[in-house]
Amino acid sequence: MRLKEVNINFTLNKENYSLSVPSNMTLLQIIRDVLHLTGTKCGCEKGECGACTVIMNGVSVNACLVIAAQVDGSSITTIEGIGNALNLHPIQKAFVEEGAVQCGFCTPGMIVSAYYLLNKNPSASDDEIREGLSGNLCRCTGYLKIIEAVKKAEKELNEIKR
Amino acid sequence: MKEINYLSASNTEDALSLLSGFGENAKIIAGGTDILVRLKDNVIKEDTLIDISGVRELKGIYEDKDIIHILPLTTHTDIIESPVICKHLPILRDAVKSIGSPQIRNRGTIGGNIANASPAGDSIPALYVLSAYVRVKSREKERMVSINEFYKGPGQTVLDSNEMIVDIVIPHMKEQEIGFFRKVGQRNAISIAIANVAVKLEVSGENRFSNASVAFGALAPTVLRAKLIENALLNEVCDSPEKLLYISKLSEREVSPITDIRGSASYRIEMSTNILYEGLLLMFLKGWKR
Numbered sequence: 033m034r035l036k037e038v039n040i041n042f043t044l045n046k047e048n049y050s051l052s053v054p055s056n057m058t059l060l061q062i063i064r065d066v067l068h069l070t071g072t073k074c075g076c077e078k079g080e081c082g083a084c085t086v087i088m089n090g091v092s093v094n095a096c097l098v099i100a101a102q103v104d105g106s107s108i109t110t111i112e113g114i115g116n117a118l119n120l121h122p123i124q125k126a127f128v129e130e131g132a133v134q135c136g137f138c139t140p141g142m143i144v145s146a147y148y149l150l151n152k153n154p155s156a157s158d159d160e161i162r163e164g165l166s167g168n169l170c171r172c173t174g175y176l177k178i179i180e181a182v183k184k185a186e187k188e189l190n191e192i193k194r
Numbered sequence: 195m196k197e198i199n200y201l202s203a204s205n206t207e208d209a210l211s212l213l214s215g216f217g218e219n220a221k222i223i224a225g226g227t228d229i230l231v232r233l234k235d236n237v238i239k240e241d242t243l244i245d246i247s248g249v250r251e252l253k254g255i256y257e258d259k260d261i262i263h264i265l266p267l268t269t270h271t272d273i274i275e276s277p278v279i280c281k282h283l284p285i286l287r288d289a290v291k292s293i294g295s296p297q298i299r300n301r302g303t304i305g306g307n308i309a310n311a312s313p314a315g316d317s318i319p320a321l322y323v324l325s326a327y328v329r330v331k332s333r334e335k336e337r338m339v340s341i342n343e344f345y346k347g348p349g350q351t352v353l354d355s356n357e358m359i360v361d362i363v364i365p366h367m368k369e370q371e372i373g374f375f376r377k378v379g380q381r382n383a384i385s386i387a388i389a390n391v392a393v394k395l396e397v398s399g400e401n402r403f404s405n406a407s408v409a410f411g412a413l414a415p416t417v418l419r420a421k422l423i424e425n426a427l428l429n430e431v432c433d434s435p436e437k438l439l440y441i442s443k444l445s446e447r448e449v450s451p452i453t454d455i456r457g458s459a460s461y462r463i464e465m466s467t468n469i470l471y472e473g474l475l476l477m478f479l480k481g482w483k484r
Contacts, residue, residue: 036197036198036199036200038200054197055197055198055199055200055243056195056196056197056198056233058195058230077234078230078231078234079227079230079231079294079295079297079298079384080384082295082297085297091271091300091301092296092297092300093297093300093301094227094297094298094301096230097226097227097230097231097298097301098226098230098301099200099223099226099230099243099245100200101200101202101245102223102226102245102247145296145297148296149296163296164296166295166296166382166383166384167294167295167296167297167298167383167384168295
């Protein structure tokens with residue numbers, strides 16, 4: 033069977049979706065244009081800037097490089113699933129407090145990358161934080177405030193666990 | 195992105211029969227990190243994608259005596275985090291760590307990096323010096339191809355349109371073997387190599403080697419073995435930085451890079467010497483130990 037439309041079932045931020053979408057759509061387009069969740073940003077569309085970073089099946093990915101059919105059967109978490117204005121995640125809180133947000137365009141991707149990193153490695157060193165965020169570009173902050181924010185969030189998260 | 199026909203394979207046999215049916219009109223997609231960019235750039239002529247990402251039997255790393263098998267759908271992250279690779283193939287681990295970004299490495303696969311056949315593919319020089327073999331399969335036959343004979347040119351491999359990679363076979367590095375991978379790009383992450391190099395040396399005595407393998411990437415139409423340098427490493431007593439620099443400068447006679455958006459040919463030639471020299475010097479300072 034040759035298909036130019038694909039049927040996909042997946043979970044996004046703990047809700048189930050069943051969609052039929054063009055086979056040349058990306059996960060990023062599904063998130064932004066179909067589901068209208070605009071926290072995930074569309075930057076370079078070639079995996080260089082990290083603005084579209086989401087968690088897919090437990091790992092961070094560039095949503096712009098995931099083709100629709102590969103979303104079938106997967107579980108996705110976007111920035112909206114990590115926290116919201118009324119209930120900020122400790123990483124988001126730390127970004128605000130440390131001044132790690134300037135124009136804000138890279139922020140959702142940065143936070144998703146930091147979230148993935150700190151889940152995987154709750155005692156990440158400075159170098160490991162830099163490496164963990166190396167797939168995300170920021171053109172405002174110079175990165176230092178972002179790294180400070182992730183360190184602060186790391187400390188906070190470890191205290192919550194105790 | 196252009197319209198595509200999307201077909202998904204559930205096992206190897208399925209993938210091979212789809213391949214033999216669609217042949218030259220189809221391209222395999224695994225992690226998609228390269229092909230999506232190329233589809234968006236409109237440089238893919240095929241209009242059908244055969245998705246093998248769900249073929250579980252093609253993912254994983256296992257050991258069989260002194261041989262390591264890396265199945266093609268193994269992601270770069272899986273390779274970096276594998277204790278077996280860390281212990282027995284550190285050169286490959288270092289090479290794979292330099293690929294893309296965490297996000298890219300979480301999706302991109304070793305089979306994809308090999309089949310994509312970029313002259314700058316970072317895993318490839320490491321696979322050259324580690325004497326890797328690629329097992330390729332079609333519905334009719336199966337064959338083993340040395341990675342050294344796998345490439346015909348940029349983006350071109352010996353794979354027939356009905357064949358795909360089903361295994362990557364690499365012998366353990368021996369106890370007395372050491373090596374490194376180095377790369378120069380425009381930034382640390384997400385950069386396509388301007389030049390890269392992998393080196394494996396078998397230490398046989400003080401500052402002497404009984405085997406030397408050196409492979410450069412992004413410096414010729416395909417990854418290349420640097421035979422002059424290998425011979426020099428075998429014949430010289432490598433007991434001083436000056437000698438290592440002299441040997442490293444032989445790279446000028448081995449490489450034939452192009453000028454492109456990432457760097458000029460003359461810059462690439464200088465970088466080929468520098469990354470080789472840096473790597474050799476670091477090993478020398480460590481007393482040629484791992």
